[in-house]
Amino acid sequence: MGQQGFWDVEERLEKLAQKQAMLQRLKTIVPWETFRPILARIHEKPRKSQAGRKPIDPVLLFKMLVLQKLYNISDEELEYQVNDRLSFMQFLDLGLEDSAPDATTVWSFRDQLQTHDLVDELFEQFAAYLATAGYQAQDGQIVDATLIPVPKQRNTRAENQTIKQGEVPSEWQEQPHKLAQKDVEARWTKKVLVW
DSSP states (O other), rough: OOOHHHHHHHHHHHHHHTOOOOHHHHHHHGGGGGHHHHHHHGGGOOSSSSSSOOOOOHHHHHHHHHHHHHHTOOOOOOHHHHHHHHHHHHHHTOTTTOOOHHHHHHHHHHHHHTTTTTTHHHHHHHHHHHTEEEEEEEEOOOOTTTEEEOOOOOOHHHHHHHHHTTTTOHHHHHHHHHHOOOOOOOOOOOOOOOO
């Protein structure tokens, strides 16, 4: 088999874009730069010197954590997949010539986020962007990580109040088909992400 040229790579990238893959949708749904102020809190003290390697973009590292969570993979597997998969590279805005952060860097970044108690805040904001667009993230394996549309609940204020009190509205109990279509467990609460 001959060496692939520039046009072969362009053709592959075009095919991926045409399919509107999940990661491409995520890239457009979520305004990633809005996470930068939160992420900046882990580096609040100024650098003493400009010598040495430039720090890795924290938004890139956060996007890697999102990939890790969506695909339920280890730090080492994440490093491999980011270097191997065009869809991951595109999601992270990395070219074939760019080097991806390694597993140790990802681990260290996640550790810094946990130390500064920022993990919940970041992933709650991420989930809120998805919910606004009508999606929710589901953890999964590489082959089945998906964004699924969330049914919109159009409850009255009285129904919402009853649900918040841990009860099921009486009119729903009288209409089993309506109760089957409602998620009475759904809440706007903090979710604890297990790392």
